[in-house]
Amino acid sequence: MREILSKEPWWARPPHPGQDESELEWGWLVHYSEGEPRFEFVRERPTDEQIRNRKGCRITPSPE
Template sequence: MREIISKEPWWAMPPQPGQDESELEWGWLVHYSEGEPRFEFVRERPTDSEIRNRKSCRITPSAE
């Protein structure tokens, strides 16, 4: 049986240097448990609040 293990806001493509989060295409990275665990990107935009409060997929400042 296919069950969702986790679902997190995630970008479709990693940002370019200096690109703002608001310019990115967002969706959900869904982790399923069915046989071998697998991930699927669902192109359904999370709310701005869900994007701001996400735990993963962070843009880290570059060391300059």
């Protein structure tokens, strides 16, 4: 049986240097448990609040 282990806001493609995260295409990175654990990207935009409060997929500032 397919079971969702976790679901987290994630970008479809990594940002370009200096690109604002509001310009990115967002969706959900879903981790399923079915036989071999696997991930799937679901193109359904999270709310802005869900994006702001995400745990992973952070943009790290470039060293200057």
